[in-house]
Amino acid sequence: MPNRSFFWFFLPAGLAMILFIGLPIISTGIQSFYAQHDQILVKVKKCDPFGCKVSVVVDQEATSKIKGEKPLGKFNGFGTYVDRNHLATNQVSEFWGESKSIGEFVNKVGNLPFYKALVFTLTYCVIVTPCVLLLGFIIALSLNAVSRKIRGPLIFGTILPMIVTPLVGSLVLFWMIDAEGIIGANLQIMMNDPYLSVKSSKSLTWITIIIYGIWHHSPFAFVVFYAALQTVPQEPLEASIIDGASRFQRVKHIVLPHIYPVVTFVALISLMDNFRVFEPIIGFSAEGSAQSLSWLIYDNLVNEEVILFGSAAATSIMTIIGISIILAPVLIRTWREFRTNR
Amino acid sequence: MDYGLDKKSNSLKTFNTLFIVIWLLIACFPFIWTFWGSFKVRADFFSRADWWYAITAFNTLIETGVRFTTEAYSGAWFEGEFWKASRNTIIVTISVVSISLFLGTLGAYALSRSTKNYAFWILIIALIFRAMPHITLVSGYLFPFFQLQIWGILPTTIVVLVAINQPFTLWLLYSFFKTVPKELDESALIDGCSYFQTFRHIIMPVMWPGVITAGLFSLMLAYNDFTVTALLLNQENHTMVPKIQSYLGTNQHEGNLMWAVSSVVSATAPLFLLVMFFQRQIISGLTAGAVKG
Numbered sequence: 001m002p003n004r005s006f007f008w009f010f011l012p013a014g015l016a017m018i019l020f021i022g023l024p025i026i027s028t029g030i031q032s033f034y035a036q037h038d039q040i041l042v043k044v045k046k047c048d049p050f051g052c053k054v055s056v057v058v059d060q061e062a063t064s065k066i067k068g069e070k071p072l073g074k075f076n077g078f079g080t081y082v083d084r085n086h087l088a089t090n091q092v093s094e095f096w097g098e099s100k101s102i103g104e105f106v107n108k109v110g111n112l113p114f115y116k117a118l119v120f121t122l123t124y125c126v127i128v129t130p131c132v133l134l135l136g137f138i139i140a141l142s143l144n145a146v147s148r149k150i151r152g153p154l155i156f157g158t159i160l161p162m163i164v165t166p167l168v169g170s171l172v173l174f175w176m177i178d179a180e181g182i183i184g185a186n187l188q189i190m191m192n193d194p195y196l197s198v199k200s201s202k203s204l205t206w207i208t209i210i211i212y213g214i215w216h217h218s219p220f221a222f223v224v225f226y227a228a229l230q231t232v233p234q235e236p237l238e239a240s241i242i243d244g245a246s247r248f249q250r251v252k253h254i255v256l257p258h259i260y261p262v263v264t265f266v267a268l269i270s271l272m273d274n275f276r277v278f279e280p281i282i283g284f285s286a287e288g289s290a291q292s293l294s295w296l297i298y299d300n301l302v303n304e305e306v307i308l309f310g311s312a313a314a315t316s317i318m319t320i321i322g323i324s325i326i327l328a329p330v331l332i333r334t335w336r337e338f339r340t341n342r
Numbered sequence: 343m344d345y346g347l348d349k350k351s352n353s354l355k356t357f358n359t360l361f362i363v364i365w366l367l368i369a370c371f372p373f374i375w376t377f378w379g380s381f382k383v384r385a386d387f388f389s390r391a392d393w394w395y396a397i398t399a400f401n402t403l404i405e406t407g408v409r410f411t412t413e414a415y416s417g418a419w420f421e422g423e424f425w426k427a428s429r430n431t432i433i434v435t436i437s438v439v440s441i442s443l444f445l446g447t448l449g450a451y452a453l454s455r456s457t458k459n460y461a462f463w464i465l466i467i468a469l470i471f472r473a474m475p476h477i478t479l480v481s482g483y484l485f486p487f488f489q490l491q492i493w494g495i496l497p498t499t500i501v502v503l504v505a506i507n508q509p510f511t512l513w514l515l516y517s518f519f520k521t522v523p524k525e526l527d528e529s530a531l532i533d534g535c536s537y538f539q540t541f542r543h544i545i546m547p548v549m550w551p552g553v554i555t556a557g558l559f560s561l562m563l564a565y566n567d568f569t570v571t572a573l574l575l576n577q578e579n580h581t582m583v584p585k586i587q588s589y590l591g592t593n594q595h596e597g598n599l600m601w602a603v604s605s606v607v608s609a610t611a612p613l614f615l616l617v618m619f620f621q622r623q624i625i626s627g628l629t630a631g632a633v634k635g
Contacts, residue, residue: 001455005537010464013449013508020505021471024482031485071489139365142358145350156621157366160373163617163624165566165583168606171590172372175379175603178388182375185393215368223625247354276475279568282587294477301481301573309485316478323473331466338462 025320032313035076036306039063073310080314087318088112114315117291121322123206124292125274128213132270133263135214136221141251143222144229155226162219169216170209170283177208202289209280209290216280217273221266228259264330271326275319293319373610380607381410384600414604418589422601424608426578427585431565431609434500434581438564439557442504442511446556447549449508450515451541455527465516468509476506476569483574494576502570507560514559514627518552519545555627558620565613582609 001009040062045054082089092109099105109115143154161169176183179197188196198204236254245253256263278294281287287295293315300312378396379387385401395401399409406413418424453461483502487493522545530540546553565582572584580588586609589602617624 001452001457001537003458006452006456006458006461009452009537009541010449013445013512014464016445016501016505017468017471017508020483020502021474021479021509024479024486025474026482027486028478028482031482072485138361142361145358146362152621154362154366155625156618157370159617159621159624160614161369163562163613164373164610165568167568167583167587168566168610171586171602171606172376175388176372176375180388180393182393182396185389219369227625272473276477278475278477285590294475297477297481298569298573301477301484307484309481312481316475316481319475319478323475324470327470327473331470334466 028313028316028320030313031072031309032080032317033075033077033310034073035080035310036073036308037063037066037070038074040066076310080310081318084112085311086114086314088114113291113296114318117293117296120206120290121275121277121292121294124210124213124277125271127210128217128274129267129270131214132217132221133267135218136266137225139218139222140225140229143226155223158222159219161215162217162223166216166279167283170212170280173208173212173215174284199285199288205284205286205289209277209284209286212280212284213274213277217270221270224262224266225259228262229255232258268327268330272323275323275326293322373614376603377607380414380600380604381412383411383413387603388599414600415608418601418605418608422585422589422598422605424582424585424601424605427580427582427605428608430496430575430579431581433496434503434571435561435564437500438503438507439560441500442507442560443553443557445504446508446511446515446560447546447553448541450512450519451545453512453516454519454522455524465513468512472509472513476567477573479506480569480573487574493574494579496575496579499571499574499579502574503564503567506570507563510563511556511560514556515552518549518555522548551623551626554620555623558616558624559627561616562613 040059041056042059042062043054044057045052047053081087084091088109091112095105095108099108110119139158143151143158146154164172175181177187177198178184179188179199184196184198188194198208232255237250240250240254276294277292278298281290281292281295282298284290287299291299297312297315297319300308300315381402382396382399383402383405385405386395386399389395389401402411403409405411453465479502484493487498492498526544526548527540530544531537535544567581568583568587571581572587575581575584577588582605586602586605589598589605
């Protein structure tokens with residue numbers, strides 16, 4: 001296709017992506033260097049019959065004037081990045097100096113908001129992604145062994161957790177595991193602990209969200225693996241059966257190598273999706289004990305008093321850096337393939 | 343995999359069936375339970391005394407006189423103005439699907455027919471854009487949108503959702519267009535069609551399955567979105583998902599939690615029906631990118 005026609009065909013889609021994905025990333029980058037204005041304080045001397053008092057009040061007029069002149073806020077450089085709510089460089093070096101052991105240091109750093117969220121996000125990714133791959137693969141294998149006639153409804157049932165939005169999915173589960181819901185109440189009876197509640201314990205909350213993640217993402221892995229299984233060639237399988245290969249050996253040496261490219265694809269997609277985890281935290285009302293990077297941004301943006309654009313933008317930029325690190329190996333590989341193909 | 347040679351032992355068959363039954367129970371039971379519970383009163387579905395009440399409808403019988411009550415539904419739809427939210431969802435969904443299919447088919451067709459380097463790079467950039475967490479994009483939107491005073495209204499959200507949806511739509515349709523042989527458009531071009539005429543009269547008619555799949559995914563994205571709609575729309579224009587969340591937030595109302603339950607069911611039901619009818623397309627879409635590499 002000549003460049004000219006390509007340009008006109010691609011223009012609308014390209015424009016939409018540049019305007020609403022490319023520019024916002026740049027806008028986030030710029031915002032991250034600014035912080036909201038300080039309120040301008042004035043000393044007011046008030047005198048009444050009992051004497052004079054000097055009090056400090058906010059000069060509303062001047063504050064709103066400076067906000068009108070510079071709506072972006074004051075320039076802060078990398079100030080937002082290193083403050084207590086983000087990388088907290090000062091605190092970290094302080095902790096490094098005063099902590100007696102590595103464990104204590106890690107513990108203290110892990111309580112800073114940004115690192116806390118980072119730890120949760122990474123834990124979630126690292127646990128959920130392999131479990132999703134494994135469970136999806138097992139479901140695909142076992143559904144593949146079922147008679148073709150009843151597969152349709154079974155597949156429909158299997159993909160239900162995936163098609164609902166994460167907020168709805170997590171709410172549906174949350175209502176069941178709630179202390180007043182069916183699973184929560186039965187757990188209390190089983191554990192013989194009338195005060196057992198998933199909400200009150202940090203580790204239980206983490207486990208719940210991780211289980212939710214596996215429940216929600218496995219169907220996706222299943223669908224892709226299931227389709228890939230349909231393309232596995234039959235001859236080598238039959239040959240291996242004649243040669244006396246066990247079921248496990250067949251899966252390991254014939255099926256898995258065949259679907260290997262698909263495994264990396266699923267792993268990449270679920271890693272990307274897991275890294276942005278945030279709706280389940282709202283659905284499970286788990287803000288208290290589990291926070292993710294995306295949740296921190298959301299929290300800044302829905303702040304009641306003043307929206308913390310700068311703070312949200314700084315976290316966003318660091319999230320984008322995190323995503324790039326995850327994507328880098330894939331991009332490098334694709335680029336190499338592209339060069340050798342040429 | 344029905345291999346003639348592959349004899350399965352009975353114990354393996356039993357184990358397999360058992361596994362599938364357990365998995366389906368895990369996958370589907372939460373929805374069935376919520377559907378059942380949405381016809382009860384709060385004291386039953388969130389029973390402090392005994393969860394068995396949710397099945398026997400003990401309190402529902404006392405409070406309303408019947409075992410199945412639609413109180414939660416009427417409360418959410420009328421008093422809670424869920425009808426407004428679902429109207430907004432319909433507007434957003436239809437607009438997003440039609441606009442993003444229009445942009446996506448044009449763009450993906452161009453990408454699939456170009457042999458230049460830049461087509462490859464555009465696809466790679468689209469992949470990077472696909473990986474961006476939506477909330478980071480939203481944090482980029484809010485400030486300029488406030489300044490331009492286009493925050494809170496439906497058209498802004500529609501355009502944003504279309505844009506966010508583009509990378510995935512492009513990739514999906516690209517892999518579909520690749521399967522249409524190039525000879526088809528070459529012969530049309532030789533016969534004197536312009537590129538657009540070829541696209542419109544030769545390629546589109548054979549592309550319907552791919553377009554339907556891409557449309558379904560745009561629909562699910564627009565319908566399910568929480569991040570963008572919750573932060574870019576004002577209260578008045580909220581779509582269904584942020585509306586459900588708003589029922590959770592305010593706990594003064596006894597009815598609110600049940601409103602959330604019933605609206606979750608109301609919002610999920612159309613989606614399930616849709617998937618039931620278009621299951622084949624959705625699965626072919628999910629695997630299109632993967633199996634073909």
